[in-house]
Amino acid sequence: MTQTVWPQQLAAVVKADLNRWAEKAKGDASEALYRAGLSLEKHAKRLCPVDTGTLRASLHTVRIDAETVEVRDGVKYGKFLEFGTVNMNAQPYMRPAIYASENERLRIMAEAFDGP
Numbered sequence: 001m002t003q004t005v006w007p008q009q010l011a012a013v014v015k016a017d018l019n020r021w022a023e024k025a026k027g028d029a030s031e032a033l034y035r036a037g038l039s040l041e042k043h044a045k046r047l048c049p050v051d052t053g054t055l056r057a058s059l060h061t062v063r064i065d066a067e068t069v070e071v072r073d074g075v076k077y078g079k080f081l082e083f084g085t086v087n088m089n090a091q092p093y094m095r096p097a098i099y100a101s102e103n104e105r106l107r108i109m110a111e112a113f114d115g116p
Helices: 007-047 054-058 078-083 094-100 102-114
Strands: 060-065 068-072
Touching (some): 007 060, 007 094, 094 102
Antiparallel strands (some): 060 068
16 A cells, blocks of 8 residues: 655755754754864964963863853963053964964864864
8 A cells, every 4th residue: 555745745844854953963963163263273273372371271162152162361461462552572372373274274163064
């Protein structure tokens, strides 16, 4: 005995499947984005100038929302070290960390969509 599947029923099933897959992909992408942020944080900690270690200890990754992650420092002088001042040469650490972690961050994001 054959069963008739109406186009509306098939469309509803396909739509439900697509919505489920889209939600899973959003979650996978959000998690990968956070892990990419942690990679950047790791490189920034390795490259930042150290006097007392406060800057290094203050670097942390924050998930703003599902599509936004920031790597921040928790000190007032981080931007002055990164960019310099009229009285002090720059000692960049975040920008070099962005370049140093690029391959790792791209690999993390690619694995989220393509698998290992």
